[in-house]
Amino acid sequence: MTEPALIFDKVGYAYEESPREAVSDISFSVDPGEWVGVTGPTNAGKSTLCLLAIGLAPHFFAGTLRGTVTALGKDSRSIKVIERSTDVGLLFQNPFTQISGARERVDDEVAFGPECHGVARAEVVERVDEAMRLVGISELAARNPLDLSGGQLQRLALAGLLAMRPRVLLLDEPTSQLDPAGTAAIFEVLANLHSMGTTIVMVEHRLEALCELCPRIIAMAAGRIIADGAPADVFNDDAVISKVGQPVFARLAREAGVTGPWPVQFQGAVSAFERARA
């Protein structure tokens, strides 16, 4: 049986000097190649989940960790973030702070990570070309990263991570600061990566996008998991509906008097409305 890519076992975490835990009693596992969407209201603990998964909590943010977080068979307590940076990648919300801030060319920026890891020169070149091609920024290779748009910058940040060839990709609201075109471009890249076998855990507020892209959704509220399953199951759960909300298709169907379970994807909504009309 294949070992899960990510395991949270009864995890609780409180930031230093914080009176209460940011996440509590978190238990779930992610299989290799899965694409899991994580959603929830503000302060649900979604970003903390990402920080725990890569080990920035508690290695970067001091705090109290209960339970165990295991990524690719390694306990987060026993391995530094920097040492697992080729296995697990984390993309933050703000693309501007993810670039090194030291490189004057896009391709140099993508090469930053592999260079730090001492990857052989020929392979660095190969990885840079591959990562830029995957995210569609090959034609921007000679540009200064500071001259790029938000969407291009986020794709560059993603390319920088992909050049490290991580097996698990954690994305903390990767499109929150992007316009619709930039968002679509990032989602397309992620769909491509998923089809190539990369394990993806993505925190996202756009429920419609989550339902279309992720076969599995984890809904969180107040630091706890309140639902974990297929999009249609999660967004027809009463606790999720009251604390997180529903995709627009489900809300429309509900308002139109369609009987549940309500559709959470575009195609499902079309079928549901056709059935209701018939």
Added chain:
Amino acid sequence: MRGGLSLYVEGNSLLHRAHPFTKGVLMLSAVALAFIVPSALWVAGILVVLLILGTVAGLSRRLVTGAVAVVVPLSLLIFAVQGFANPANRTVVFALGPIVYYKEGLAFAGFVVLRIACLVVATFLFSFTTRPADISEALMQSGLSPSMGYVLQSALQIIPQTLDMAVRIQDAQRSRGLETEGPLHRRARAYLPLMLPLVLSSLLATQERAMALEVRGFGLSVKRQSRYVFADSTPQRVTRWLMALAPPAAVVARVAGWQ
């Protein structure tokens, strides 16, 4: 967002492709020699060599425009002061009312202006053909620690980043009704609402960037590998040594009586 403060001009000339150290030594030697050689003719010779190198690199127009913009205002001041007030002044050339201009002062001013022109042209030539990041990269390839290299590389990039952040905060404050234009006291009053978010945003951005760098393996205790190595052929190394030795040789010659 604006790019970095680099003056680099894309190109593929011999000078563009030369090792950053070669270009650095060329610039420093040219400037040093311009201030060591005894006559304006020698300085003019160095300037001509630099301009020929600039022309070969396809930068003649940019080089001349940049140099004129810097040197002309300075030279006007130097000619005005030296032609009138140089202690060696003896031979009258012309007079502007009570102010008399002398041949010796004007000649000295010409000499100084030529030296300044050398300094400016050499600096521009280096800046136009060398990316700042390449200098620190070359230093890292020669043994500088990656942390120190990062500090050098990020120093030039951080200024436009901070300026951009300041403009965004100023725009946001303005949209909330803060007056950022007008008399000095009004602009001074707008300073605090600008500085506070700027400092806080910078601190937050620094924390996030520190995490992002760690996630990318920055600071890992393995030998860093660069994506490319700068070509450093034997002729380049020989040229570099010759250029590096030229200024001390000129000093020795001057001491030995070169006039």
